[in-house]
Amino acid sequence: MKTTTTQHGNKFSSFFCSLFGHHYTVSKKVTQHIKEYKCLHCQKQVTTDVSGKLSALTPQMQEINSTLEDMYRKRQSRVVHQVA
Numbered sequence: 461m462k463t464t465t466t467q468h469g470n471k472f473s474s475f476f477c478s479l480f481g482h483h484y485t486v487s488k489k490v491t492q493h494i495k496e497y498k499c500l501h502c503q504k505q506v507t508t509d510v511s512g513k514l515s516a517l518t519p520q521m522q523e524i525n526s527t528l529e530d531m532y533r534k535r536q537s538r539v540v541h542q543v544a
Contacts, residue, residue: 473501484514490525491532 477483482504484497496507496517505517507525515521 473503477502477504488525490529494525494528496525 477499482499483501484499484506486495487498487505488496490496490507493512494508496505497514498505506514507517507521509515509521
């Protein structure tokens with residue numbers, strides 16, 4: 461049986477998600493409050509936005525998240541060194 465893949469996985473998985481909804485798992489922790497999620501079935505990627513809601517993970521959002529992660533990591537390392 462030949463399966464056709466789309467941008468978000470194969471057709472069956474996309475159909476499953478359209479009926480029952482996505483099953484997101486955390487794929488990356490950017491900060492304590494901002495995370496990136498990926499659907500187990502259709503591979504759709506989303507992230508939390510400023511208001512805390514899920515939004516599509518566009519290349520612009522990926523760049524924002526990576527910059528935010530770098531800033532957060534630098535700040536955390538600076539705080540640990542000052543305490544010690």
